[in-house]
Amino acid sequence: MRPILFIDRDGTLIHEPQGNDFRIRSLQQLQLLPNVIPVLQQLLIRNFYDLVLVTNQDGLGTPFYPENDFFPIHQHLMDTLKNAGICFVEQCIDRSYAHEQLPTRKPFTGRVQHYANNPDFDYKNSFVIGDSPADVGLAANLGIGAIWLWHPYNANTELPPKWQQAVVLRPKSWDEIANFLIRPI
Numbered sequence: 001m002r003p004i005l006f007i008d009r010d011g012t013l014i015h016e017p018q019g020n021d022f023r024i025r026s027l028q029q030l031q032l033l034p035n036v037i038p039v040l041q042q043l044l045i046r047n048f049y050d051l052v053l054v055t056n057q058d059g060l061g062t063p064f065y066p067e068n069d070f071f072p073i074h075q076h077l078m079d080t081l082k083n084a085g086i087c088f089v090e091q092c093i094d095r096s097y098a099h100e101q102l103p104t105r106k107p108f109t110g111r112v113q114h115y116a117n118n119p120d121f122d123y124k125n126s127f128v129i130g131d132s133p134a135d136v137g138l139a140a141n142l143g144i145g146a147i148w149l150w151h152p153y154n155a156n157t158e159l160p161p162k163w164q165q166a167v168v169l170r171p172k173s174w175d176e177i178a179n180f181l182i183r184p185i
Contacts, residue, residue, distance in 0.1 A: 008130030107137025
C-alpha cells in the first residue's frame with residue numbers, strides 16, 4: 001500500500017472565504033491556492049502517494065446548505081484537478097455540524113478508519129494536509145504526521161498537546177509542502 005495524503009479542501013486546496021459561513025457560493029469564488037496543481041502533479045508523477053480528500057461541510061444537504069449550492073462547485077474543482085491528472089482515490093465529505101461530535105467528522109477518524117485498519121497502511125510516510133485544528137487532530141488520531149498549512153486566520157491558534165506533537169511541518173505555501181514531501185531518500 002502506498003502512503004496516503006489525506007487532504008482537506010477549503011483553505012488547503014482552495015481559498016476559503018472568510019465571513020459568516022466560510023462557504024463558496026459561486027464558481028467565481030472558487031480559486032485554487034498557488035501551486036496546488038504542479039505540486040500534486042509532481043507527487044503523482046513520482047508515484048509517491050495516493051490522495052484522499054477529507055472535508056467537513058457543515059450542514060450539507062440541509063436548507064441552510066443545499067446540495068445544489070455545493071456539488072456543482074465541488075465537481076468543477078474535481079474536474080479541474082482531474083484534467084490536470086490529479087485524481088483522488090476517495091472523497092470523504094462529512095455533512096455534520098461540529099457540535100454533533102459525530103465519529104465521521106474531522107478530527108475523528110470514522111470516514112478514513114478503513115485505511116488505518118489496513119495492516120499495510122504506511123503510518124510513517126502518510127500525512128494529513130490541512131489548515132484547521134481539526135485536520136491536525138485527524139492526523140493525531142490516525143497516528144500520522146500533520147502538515148498544518150499556515151494562514152493569517154490560524155496563525156495564533158493553540159492546539160492540544162497531543163495534536164501539537166503530530167505537526168511535522170507548518171508551511172506557508174504548497175512549495176514548502178513539495179520541498180518536504182519530495183525529498184531525497
